[in-house]
Amino acid sequence: MSMLLMVISLIIDTYKKEMSLIKPILVFLNIGYSAYIAFRLNKKQLDISNCATSEEYNIKKAKLRRSSIIVGIQWGFWMIVLMEYILPFIRGEGLSFSWFNMIIWFIGGLLLSVCIYYVSMSKLKKRYDEIN
Template sequence: MMKIEWKERVYNSFVGTMSERDEYQKQEINKELSVAGIGLWWLNMLIMLIMLLVDTMNHTISIGTILIFLSNMIYTNYLTFKFKKKGLNETECATKEEYLQHKKTLRKAGLKAGILWGFQMFVFMNYIFPYVGSEEISISLFDVVLWSCAGGFFGLTMYIFGLWNLKRLY
């Protein structure tokens, strides 16, 4: 009971209200807060990338880069844990056809995620970071195979995590 009251006080203070809001107002406030939270997370990720590039140029690693990385990971893991605990990340499938359709969609999304992640890592690790760090840019067959396999593993992992969130109701 004390925890709920504390959360409600922080919520009202953050929103700038003195009294309880009705359900519609709370829903709209939560929608705006969630969009702002997602936007700030992406901005935070962009800032982390810029800090990492600056650290690479200077051949150092700063405490700011480490702290922003940790804050991003804590935020993401907190949300993942809370969504999982409350079942908010589950997709309910009423029929076998619906399940197979979601599975097909997940397969495509996993393949796309794996290809994009593998390509992005290949470009960053073999072009951007060596260039920014004033190092020699060299590409070998090993690098292509490495990031292709890593992308495949990443895509497969995303597909499996997606399957775990499908809930069969039939």
């Protein structure tokens, strides 16, 4: 719900060319909540997946590809929001929008998704090799 509120607030602020105080609060709330969920998943080892068959391995491999792409896109989006909207607001500058910066953050998100995919695939392959 807070993500939806933040996106709606971002659209309204972009249209009005101003920034409200609620947006930085929502961003930090979402970042903190995401970090907490990731920490709890890792602590309970719920992010480890076992594959008994090669078919199951291929299914999990496809899911990893999709999820890593989604994570990269989300990271790029939130970096654009943080760097182009929130930090200029905190510094007292006006809102700025640059296609160059947007492309840079998109490429950064792509690189992040590739890294996440290969790290996750190495973990999955290791677990698959241990079982088989």
